[in-house]
Amino acid sequence: MRKYDVVVIGAGPGGMTAALYAARANLNVAMLDRGIYGGQMNNTDDIENYPGFTTIKGPELGEKMYQGTVKAGVNFVYGDVQNVTVDDQQMKHIQTDSDELVASAVIIATGSNNRKLGVPGEEKFSGKGVSYCAVCDGSFFKGKNVTVVGGGDSAISEGLYLANVTDGVNVIHRRDQLRAQKVLQNRAFDNDKIDFTWNTSVTEILGDENHVTGVKIHNNQVGDDTTLDTDGVFVYVGNFPNSQIFNNLNITDQAGWIITNDQMETTIPGIYAIGDVRQKQLRQITTAVGDGGIAGQNAFEYFEAIKHRQTVKD
Amino acid sequence: MVKNLTDKDFVKETSTGVTLTDFWATWCPPCRMQGPIIEQLDKEIGDKVKITKMDVDANQKTPMTFGIMSIPTLIIKKDGQVVDKLVGLHSKDQLKTVLAQYTN
Ligand SMILES: Cc1cc2nc3c(=O)[nH]c(=O)nc-3n(C[C@H](O)[C@H](O)[C@H](O)COP(=O)(O)OP(=O)(O)OC[C@H]3O[C@@H](n4cnc5c(N)ncnc54)[C@H](O)[C@@H]3O)c2cc1C
Numbered sequence: 001m002r003k004y005d006v007v008v009i010g011a012g013p014g015g016m017t018a019a020l021y022a023a024r025a026n027l028n029v030a031m032l033d034r035g036i037y038g039g040q041m042n043n044t045d046d047i048e049n050y051p052g053f054t055t056i057k058g059p060e061l062g063e064k065m066y067q068g069t070v071k072a073g074v075n076f077v078y079g080d081v082q083n084v085t086v087d088d089q090q091m092k093h094i095q096t097d098s099d100e101l102v103a104s105a106v107i108i109a110t111g112s113n114n115r116k117l118g119v120p121g122e123e124k125f126s127g128k129g130v131s132y133c134a135v136c137d138g139s140f141f142k143g144k145n146v147t148v149v150g151g152g153d154s155a156i157s158e159g160l161y162l163a164n165v166t167d168g169v170n171v172i173h174r175r176d177q178l179r180a181q182k183v184l185q186n187r188a189f190d191n192d193k194i195d196f197t198w199n200t201s202v203t204e205i206l207g208d209e210n211h212v213t214g215v216k217i218h219n220n221q222v223g224d225d226t227t228l229d230t231d232g233v234f235v236y237v238g239n240f241p242n243s244q245i246f247n248n249l250n251i252t253d254q255a256g257w258i259i260t261n262d263q264m265e266t267t268i269p270g271i272y273a274i275g276d277v278r279q280k281q282l283r284q285i286t287t288a289v290g291d292g293g294i295a296g297q298n299a300f301e302y303f304e305a306i307k308h309r310q311t312v313k314d
Numbered sequence: 315m316v317k318n319l320t321d322k323d324f325v326k327e328t329s330t331g332v333t334l335t336d337f338w339a340t341w342c343p344p345c346r347m348q349g350p351i352i353e354q355l356d357k358e359i360g361d362k363v364k365i366t367k368m369d370v371d372a373n374q375k376t377p378m379t380f381g382i383m384s385i386p387t388l389i390i391k392k393d394g395q396v397v398d399k400l401v402g403l404h405s406k407d408q409l410k411t412v413l414a415q416y417t418n
């Protein structure tokens with residue numbers, strides 16, 4: 001059992017910023033992650049909306065943020081968090097797959113994960129043409145045609161990435177317009193390797209023994225069903241919060257996003273939530289970083305307050 | 315250190331006992347997360363399972379025979395026969411559970 005002043009769960013941009021602020025306030029900070037630091041930035045190619053860089057690769061920005069936390073004295077700890085409990089001394093116990101950590105304050109920064117389509121064939125052809133990561137699997141589709149499902153920022157930016165490595169990209173979207181930022185939209189409309197299929201949902205993923213050969217689609221306007229040939233399907237249909245492990249704490253809304261006030265405080269004193277896992281409007285690196293600064297500073301103030309209370313008691 | 319296999323030595327290196335091979339590439343972020351997990355697993359599991367990896371950029375033949383189109387993919391063999399194929403990032407505990415089926 002290791003003891004810290006603050007434990008940050010998740011080392012994405014939110015968690016790294018929170019850890020940086022807490023460590024610079026002289027607290028003993030552990031930053032836990034079940035993988036490498038960087039979070040979702042690791043699955044991103046070019047980032048063009050993080051101030052200070054006209055453009056930067058996701059993993060590179062992660063590396064730079066991590067260097068900052070190391071310099072500030074943050075301890076990076078490997079671990080898959082299983083649950084968090086609060087004892088009657090208000091200490092938080094963080095159970096990982098291999099260890100237990102104890103801390104006065106906990107900052108939850110576990111982010112979100114990609115949602116699945118939930119159609120027949122998706123599971124069967126996962127890894128055989130169905131993918132959730134263009135940067136990882138795009139190069140297996142050189143000289144081939146692929147389909148992107150979705151119309152948000154991720155769908156369009158990854159569609160643009162795929163247009164560079166494959167022969168052609170068809171974006172299937174269930175509405176008649178995109179949700180993605182205008183800059184990305186215009187770039188996609190101008191790219192002659194990208195086509196759009198509007199008002200359409202994918203209802204099944206088709207294939208032979210070994211890989212995807214097409215998709216069955218349904219036009220929501222006309223109501224007809226057709227099939228399209230394709231060699232790969234990249235799914236970008238939204239996210240769900242990584243908050244199931246905190247169910248016992250009762251701090252989420254119906255959909256699982258963690259509810260906080262604008263100080264990043266949950267209903268439990270000393271437990272904060274930041275970044276994508278939090279109930280909010282705009283899920284981006286800049287907003288995760290902003291949340292992180294606030295939570296890191298507030299964790300410091302919380303720590304000082306309980307320390308003071310203890311000294312008065314003693 | 316987990317040994318890097320090539321198209322040339324893959325069959326030989328995975329022909330006896332229980333083996334696990336992690337197919338990866340430098341440009342694949344989840345592979346960068348899988349890497350340290352595999353290293354840790356190798357240390358903990360000892361001689362029970364032979365843990366290896368293969369860079370799909372430098373070796374195309376083996377990944378193609380297994381129809382790999384997504385990485386990381388982990389191929390588990392027992393006495394030279396493929397017994398399991400896991401696609402995507404897997405935690406150390408998940409891997410231990412899967413491997414236990416073949417070592418016991
Ligand atoms: C394809 C794609 C492209 C994007 N492009 C952009 C862009 O151009 N600009 C932009 O601003 N934003 C972009 N985003 C969004 C941005 O990546 C996220 O908003 C941001 O990463 C959220 O940061 P976070 O710290 O909240 O969580 P995350 O980055 O998701 O990090 C969460 C971390 O928590 C860890 N974790 C989760 N559960 C556990 C557990 N139980 N135990 C231990 N560790 C755990 C995870 O391993 C992960 O490292 C993009 C997202 C995607 C998917």
